[in-house]
């Protein structure tokens with residue numbers, strides 16, 4: 001059974017908006033679907049059991065005939081700009097019609113390439129297929145922009161990615177150490193579960209405030225939590241939705257949010273959990289490691305002299 005169908009089983013009924021192959025926790029899904037679609041196009045359809053090499057989402061600016069076209073790829077740091085872009089279709093023209101994904105036609109995720117400065121934004125259409133969003137890149141550096149979209153007529157959901165640079169001097173931040181509890185605005189979020197490359201891993205995030213479990217999380221974009229994972233060093237992208245939805249009669253509004261995620265390789269990932277409580281969306285961030293290979297990927301946070309990749313002894 002290949003990755004897409006395995007995850008499809010988990011995704012049944014809860015991620016239909018993302019399309020069957022994308023599903024829950026499926027960094028590999030879109031690429032697998034692409035491979036299969038190409039095979040189908042070439043006349044073969046029956047090789048679903050063959051494990052194909054998979055390109056994770058977000059690494060390409062153009063995929064399946066659709067291309068992310070930013071109006072500018074240089075943005076002054078610390079200043080609000082009107083960031084504009086289009087997604088151009090196979091005919092070269094901006095796409096104007098999209099299938100909503102979790103209540104929005106387009107999700108824009110921004111992170112600096114050192115995995116700091118995460119933003120999850122929802123641009124609006126300005127007409128003619130042009131998307132616009134007031135955006136501030138707080139500090140200098142190169143940022144990765146991801147758009148989650150499903151253009152009408154596209155076979156699947158796509159995550160297109162482009163670099164945008166905020167010019168100036170900057171020092172990359174070390175990847176924070178892997179800690180089970182993240183704190184944001186007085187909330188503590190605890191991460192339980194282990195990412196195992198190539199298999200579906202259960203992650204449970206527990207939200208507390210002042211030491212007490214939060215049991216009245218609010219739906220945000222049709223879910224109690226959204227989890228984005230970015231792979232350290234190349235920013236391969238994974239967007240996971242929880243197991244269960246608000247209003248399904250069994251999913252509780254906290255304190256636990258359960259995700260099923262599959263990461264494509266060992267190494268370090270930065271996880272960003274968006275959750276809403278008391279009318280505000282907050283992001284809890286974690287560093288998580290998948291597998292044991294590639295240990296040097298975890299750059300020491302405090303005592304680092306910038307040469308954390310050296311192994312002694």
Ligand SMILES: [Cu+2]
Pocket residue numbers: 104106107108120121122221
């Ligand atoms: Cu979004």
